[in-house]
Amino acid sequence: MNRAIDFFLSSTMRWLLLALAVVFPLVVTSEYLVYVMALAFVWAIAVYGMNIITGYCGQLNLAHGGFFAIGAYTVAILTVDHGWPFWPAFAMAGVxxxxxxxxxxxVxxxxxxxxxxxxxxxxxxxxxLLIDKWEELTHGSLGIINIAPPEGFGLVxxxxxxxxxYLVLAFLVFAIWVTRRISESLLGRTFRAIRISDDLAQSLGINLMRNKILAFVISTVYAAFAGGLYAGVVRFIGPEQANFIHTFDMIAYLLVGGFGTLMGPLAGTLIITWLTQAVQGLEEYRMIVFGPMLVLLVIFFPKGLVGTFLSWRGRRLARQAPRGTREPRTGASEPAADQSQGARNNA
Amino acid sequence: MEQFIQQILNGLTLGSIYGLVALGLTLVYGILHVPNFAHGALYMVGAYVCYFAMVELGLNYWVAMAAAAAVVALLSVLCERLVFHPLRHAPPIHDKIAAIGILLFLEAVVQMHWGADFRRIPTPYTEILRLGELTLPAQRLLIIGGAFALMGALHLYLKKTMTGLTIIAMAQNREGAFLVGIDANRVAMMTFAIAGALAAIAASLFAPINLVYPAMGHLVLLKAFVIIILGGMGSIPGAIIGGLIIGFAEALGGFYISSTYKDVIAFVLLVVILSIKPTGLFTKGVR
Structure with missing residues (x-):
């Protein structure tokens, strides 16, 4: 049993997941399903960004969908109106x-x-509102069509x-790798300290403002790159892309997977995307299911799937460990279980 | 000059609607310290209940408004019991997400039943009064009169009745209120009921000169938030004054600056105010 649990967290598991992702298009016959998976990966990249500011650093950023749209519109406007190729436009999206x-x-x-x-x-x-009204720049409510796709290299x-x-998969793997590096570094621990308490972090000598801004900018860059990829694959974009509802979708993905965990954003995005796909006609009315689900999750499983799994494993190990021995490290992705219970009283 | 007075009247109309919505939001914030993102959805449900009672059931406008207030008050209390009460000890980020969940759910339900089309509520008061060069549609006067009457009634309720005073006591000092034996559950339910009823009445008053659609609550909610930040979160006079400031800014800005961007004005004000004074205009001290 313990070995099965450890296997889930081992590096073998990570390589296995990657291998599964690589063979996915070869096994699945329908091109549509590959397309759905690619889009889910794009959203997952954006959710990884949200995880940095909201999950690790504890600041609920409700403009995340807006930054996704900024990235997408940067690519769209530069390629369609100014004739740029995709890759420089994509780089500008990040900028x-x-x-x-x-x-x-x-501010x-x-x-x-x-x-x-x-x-x-x-x-x-x-x-x-700006995207919707500033017609000279963004084509207003008509949206922008015929966005340039990414140029291939040689035969691709x-x-x-x-x-x-595969392109999106590569970006996703890179995004997860960067998140992992941040999470395991001093910076990641700084972010977590800020989440637990501003005052605590400050008393440790952490520069609150600088670190929060850093987390915020990292998250918006993730969102903008994801938006750029989105523009490249869908090749149409309208003001609806900046609608709240996408930010709320991302919160749902993050909450299902688990705030502040490494694999949570991916797990949440994939599960919800495929559940939505599985129930035909749910797409439009998904919020009838998502809304109560968000509420039930925050009441009963606020740590999400990955977070609940990790803390269950932590408790299990603590029970089994002979008294007096030091508990093994549960890994850098361990969620802070004691997410400042009294935060509301102090706040 | 007439133009200017006309815009002042428009500002007063907008301001009194925003004020009513913001009052509910600020009351709830004062008691629970939750920014209730679902408040805009309650406003929207209020408009739809009024539409249903008036257009589909053929009831009188005032009966429809009362029905909307009752239904939304009940809905609001249900939200408190089922969602915010179980979350009272959770980290603050959870309340916000749960409120967003309620918002999405209510919107999706309304959209499933009535569709996303724009609908109209006919007003029984179609007369237009003329005062020299000024035109005063009766419905607008009704909004201004109704809103201020309601604010006055709320003020009397909070200051002169025992239940009203318990709400104020709890907003001022939670522990102190417990010490003198105030029942927190009752106060919370009462506050949510009042907030819901205010939102529904505001929606029923405003709907005849506006449109009814599932996303109608978004902008109103955001502006109500701007207002309570302006007026200080939890402050009742602040919500009324803030509502009028935003109402005038929008009416005058929409007329003299740009009507395309009139909805942005409130947010630009917010950005400017929070950049200069991160705790809001009229708040003193903490938070």
Missing amino acids: FGAVFGLLVGV SLRLKEHYFAIFTLSVGYIIY DFTETVPFY
């Missing part, structure tokens, strides 16, 4: 994501808790679904 993230972060992160959530909600709405052609799937 814009960082610049806007920095600007918004500098919004001075605010705490509820003020931050409300402020970012407003920022998300401003982004949506990214307008086809399967090569694009």
Whole structure:
């Protein structure tokens, strides 16, 4: 039993997952399913970004969908209106994501808790309104069609679904790797300290503002790159992309998988995407299921799937360990179980 | 000059609607310290209940409004019992996510039943009063009169009745309120009921000169948040004054600056205010 549990967390498991992802398009016959998987990976990259600021650093950013749209629109406007090739436009998406993230972060992160959530909600709405109304720049509510697909290298052609799937997979693996590096570094521990308590972090000598802004900018860059990829695969984009609902989708993905865990964002995104696919007609009314699900999850399983699994394993090990021995490390992705219970009283 | 006075009247109309919605939001915040993101959805449900009672059942406008207030008050209390009460000891991020869950659920249910089309509620008060160059549609006067009457009634309720005073006591000092034997559950339920009823009445008043659709609560909710940040979260006079400020800013800004971007004005105000004073305009001290 213990070996089975350990296997889930071993590096073999990670390679196995990667291998599964690599053979997926070869096993699945329908190209549509590969396309759905590629889109799910794109969203997962954005959710990894949200995980950095909301999961690790504990700041609920409700403008995340807006930064996704900024990335997508950067690629769309540069390729369609200015004739840029995809890759330079894609790089610019990251730059814009960082610049806007920095600007918004500098103002919004001075605010705490509820003020931050409300402020970012407003920022998300401003982004949506600007995209919808600024017709000279964004084509308004018509949206932008015929966005350039990524140029291939040699024989590879990214307008086809399967090569694009591998491209997105490569980005996803890179995103997870970066998240893991951050999570295991001093920076990751700094973020977690900030989540547990601002005051605690400050008393440890952590520069709150600088670290929060850093987490915010990292997250917006993730979102903007994911948006750029989205523009490259769907090749159409409209103001709806900046709608709240996408931010809320991402919160649902993150919550199902588990805030502040390494594999949670991927698990949550894949599970919900495929559940939505499995029930035909659910797409439009998914919120009838998602809404109560969000509520039930935060009441009964606030740590999400991965988080619940990890803390269950932690308790199990603690029970089994002979008294007096040191508990084994449960890995860097261990969620902070004691997420400041009294936070509301202090806040 | 007439134009200016006309815009002032428009601002007063908008401001009183925003004020009513913001009042509910600020009351709930004062008691539970939860920013209730589902409040906009309650506003939207209020408009639909009014639409249902008036257009589909053929009831009188005032009966429909009362029905909307009752239904939404009940719904609001249910949210408190089923969602916010179990989460009262959870980290604050959880309340926000749960509130978002309620918002998405209510919107999806309404959209499933009525579709995403725009609908209209006919007003029984179609007269247009003229005062020199000014045109005063009766419905607008009704909104302003109704909203201020309601604010006055709420003020009397909070200051002159025992139950009202328990709400204020709990907003001022939770532990102190417990010490003198105030029942927290009752106060919380009462507050949510009042907040829901205010949102539903605001929606029923405003709907005849506006449209009814599932996403109608988004902008109103965001502006209500801007208002309670302006006025200080939990402050009742702050919500009314803030509502008027935003109402005037929008009416005058929409007329003199740009009508395309009038919805952005409130948020630009928010960004500017929070950049200069991160705790809001009228708050003192903590948070």
